Amino acid sequence: MSVQEKVVQIIAEQAMLEREDVQLDSTLESLGIDSLGLVESLFAIEEAFDISIPFNANAPEESGFDISSVAQIVAGIEQLIAEQQG
Amino acid sequence: MKRVVITGAGTINALAHNVPDTWKAMAEGRCGIGPLVMPDVERLAVQIGAQVQGFEPDALFNRQQLSLFDRFTQFTLIAAREAIGQSGLAFSGELAARSGVILGNSGGGMTTLDENYRSVYEEGKNRVHPFVVPKLMNNAAASHVSMEFNLKGPSFTVASACASSNHAMAQAFQMVHGGAAPVMITGGSESMLCFGGVKAWEGLRVMSKDACRPFSANRNGMVQGEGAGIFVFEEFEHARARGAEILAEVAGFAMSSDAADIVMPSKQGAARAIAGALRDARLNCEDVGYINAHGTGTAANDKTECAAVADAFGAHADKVMISSTKSMHGHLIGGTGAVELLACIMALRDGIIAPTIGYEEADPECALDVVPNVAREARVGAVLSNAFAFGGLNAVIVLKSV
Numbered sequence: 001m002s003v004q005e006k007v008v009q010i011i012a013e014q015a016m017l018e019r020e021d022v023q024l025d026s027t028l029e030s031l032g033i034d035s036l037g038l039v040e041s042l043f044a045i046e047e048a049f050d051i052s053i054p055f056n057a058n059a060p061e062e063s064g065f066d067i068s069s070v071a072q073i074v075a076g077i078e079q080l081i082a083e084q085q086g
Numbered sequence: 087m088k089r090v091v092i093t094g095a096g097t098i099n100a101l102a103h104n105v106p107d108t109w110k111a112m113a114e115g116r117c118g119i120g121p122l123v124m125p126d127v128e129r130l131a132v133q134i135g136a137q138v139q140g141f142e143p144d145a146l147f148n149r150q151q152l153s154l155f156d157r158f159t160q161f162t163l164i165a166a167r168e169a170i171g172q173s174g175l176a177f178s179g180e181l182a183a184r185s186g187v188i189l190g191n192s193g194g195g196m197t198t199l200d201e202n203y204r205s206v207y208e209e210g211k212n213r214v215h216p217f218v219v220p221k222l223m224n225n226a227a228a229s230h231v232s233m234e235f236n237l238k239g240p241s242f243t244v245a246s247a248c249a250s251s252n253h254a255m256a257q258a259f260q261m262v263h264g265g266a267a268p269v270m271i272t273g274g275s276e277s278m279l280c281f282g283g284v285k286a287w288e289g290l291r292v293m294s295k296d297a298c299r300p301f302s303a304n305r306n307g308m309v310q311g312e313g314a315g316i317f318v319f320e321e322f323e324h325a326r327a328r329g330a331e332i333l334a335e336v337a338g339f340a341m342s343s344d345a346a347d348i349v350m351p352s353k354q355g356a357a358r359a360i361a362g363a364l365r366d367a368r369l370n371c372e373d374v375g376y377i378n379a380h381g382t383g384t385a386a387n388d389k390t391e392c393a394a395v396a397d398a399f400g401a402h403a404d405k406v407m408i409s410s411t412k413s414m415h416g417h418l419i420g421g422t423g424a425v426e427l428l429a430c431i432m433a434l435r436d437g438i439i440a441p442t443i444g445y446e447e448a449d450p451e452c453a454l455d456v457v458p459n460v461a462r463e464a465r466v467g468a469v470l471s472n473a474f475a476f477g478g479l480n481a482v483i484v485l486k487s488v
Contacts (some may be wrong), residue, residue: 035386036349039291052131057291058307058385 003081004074006048011070014041024071038067045073051080089322090262091488092333092431094175096168098161099313099415099425100136104168108425109432111414112440113461118415119298119309126281132293135279136311136416154217155230156195157277161314161421162227163234166271170235173318174330175269177236184267186239187228188258189316190250190274192420193283195222200282227275231316239267248380249473250274251315251423252481256339258319259483268321273424275314284310290349292384298417300381300410300442301388301456303449308382311416315424322488334434337468337484338367344478351387351474356394359480363470364398367484371402374484375466376433378426379456380474381410381442382417389451391472396454407464409442409457423473427483430469434487437465 001009004024012019015031022031028038035057042053053076055063065080066072097104100118101111111118118136127133143152143160155163177185198221205211220226225243232241240261244254251274258272278287287293287310294307325332340362344355364371380391396403411429418425429440438461445458468486475481 034350039289042291043289055291056294056306058294058305058383062306 003049003078007045007074007077008070010044010048011041014044022070024069024074026070028067045077049077049081051077051084053080087263088265090259090319090336091322091325092317092336093320093325093330094169094171094173094318095333095428095431096165096172096316097314097425097428098138098141098164099418100138100311101415103141103164105428108428109436112411112429112432113438115441115443115459115461116414117443118311122284124281130281130284131288132284132295134295134309135284136309137279138313153215154221156221156226157197158191158195158275159227159230161277161312162189162275162316163230165273165275165314165316166231166235169316169318170271173320175318181268182236182238184239185237185269186241186261186267187231187237187271188240188242188244188254188261189228189231189272190244190252190254190420190423191224191227192245192247192250192276193278194224195226196278196283197280198222200280203282231271235271237271245420246479246481247475247477248417248419248422249475249479249481250420252471252473252483253341253479255317255423255427255483256341256481259336259339262319262321268324270319271316272319273314273316274421275424276419276421277312278419279310279312294383297444298383298413299444299446300379300383300413301392301449301452302445303447305383305385305388308384308412309416311412311418313415313418313425314421315428317424317427332488334431334485335488337369337486339363339481339483340366341481343480346478349476351390352478353390353393353397355478355480356391356472356474357397359482360394360398360470360472363482363484367468367486369468369484369486371399373468374406374470375464376430376439376469377406377408378429378469378471379408379410380472381412383410383412387474391474392452392454403454407439407455407457407462409440411440413443423471423481427471430471430485433466433469434485437463439464
């Protein structure tokens with residue numbers, strides 16, 4: 001399973017949606033994922049890829065991890081995997 | 087209904103091991119937050135906290151006591167000894183039979199849990215110390231206070247996360263106010279600042295890795311603290327008859343529940359608690375000169391709290407001083423309201439308003455007088471202490487000078 005497929009699976013599960021309903025340009029908000037859901041998704045992603053995501057819920061914009069869309073999250077994770085497992 | 091006054095105060099926290107030194111530290115705007123010292127700290131993403139330093143339990147408790155007292159119980163007893171000592175009360179006969187202890191605590195004996203999980207899970211041991219249960223139970227601190235001081239009336243522990251102490255003190259106030267008890271020992275304690283406690287908080291991603299800067303636009307989260315604050319709540323005539331020194335009067339309180347979200351605070355819930363507390367104390371918002379904020383330094387709390395104060399206080403919100411002393415002593419979780427009540431007493435007694443330290447940048451969403459960085463001299467006649475917990479449980483206490 002590719003990084004993108006896995007991330008979509010995790011987000012779909014969190015949002016209680018079918019995978020087909022999670023689009024790359026979807027925002028977490030549009031999928032109905034709130035702040036707690038976000039933190040839980042990040043935890044699941046960290047566990048799935050054995051990485052650490054620098055995200056502080058108090059200052060999302062300063063975390064250096066873009067959560068503005070599914071595509072941005074996938075891109076950020078691919079980068080973190082390259083950095084942390086490369 | 088009986089009037090209720092505070093005739094004793096005690097504490098141990100990251101700033102100091104007693105009340106006078108804590109007041110001095112608050113007046114100086116000193117910061118008790120620093121690098122955490124604990125086993126496996128390198129495995130934590132958050133490595134700062136407001137730890138109690140220079141604390142030597144071996145000098146204060148004997149071997150039998152140490153085998154039964156978790157760190158949160160030790161903190162409680164140290165603070166209770168100071169508070170009850172100051173009050174000059176000795177409990178015997180009818181006074182002992184009717185007086186009790188109500189404490190706020192959220193986590194119970196977290197250090198005991200942590201150490202014993204390590205021993206059975208990590209070290210693979212199949213046997214733990216026989217006193218693990220009585221040591222870690224949430225009511226252990228209240229029970230040991232009752233035993234050390236012979237308090238035989240209503241005693242229990244209140245758990246409402248970060249509002250535990252305020253709920254406990256409100257309940258103790260009710261006991262005395264309604265005539266059920268002449269004296270109640272109250273306040274709260276917490277020692278969640280252990281490896282497992284910090285690790286659990288990390289997961290929510292609301293902790294700062296560098297500092298607690300409540301209301302500052304560049305704030306980035308809360309910082310955990312530990313310690314205890316204990317008070318003697320006494321019926322006014324009882325205190326006056328024996329010539330006790332009165333620190334402040336407990337004027338009223340209110341509690342509310344958001345009934346909305348398990349972690350996100352609600353402006354309406356907080357505003358209802360603030361307005362309700364003023365009503366209960368029969369005060370107008372113009373009478374209040376200072377508010378000790380819940381002020382955790384998280385994005386969610388600080389702007390919601392400021393909006394709630396603005397809502398409840400109307401035009402007077404621009405005049406009232408509001409500071410968060412968590413910037414100095416950290417967030418004591420279940421014990422936080424108790425230590426913060428000290429800042430309220432200092433404001434009433436000494437006319438010194440504790441500052442919000444670490445304040446660097448104005449936030450338009452927190453546009454109140456947050457007493458940035460430096461304490462201020464001001465005469466105030468009434469003060470509020472806010473506590474808004476995870477789970478949407480709110481409790482606000484009102485003190486006034488006698």
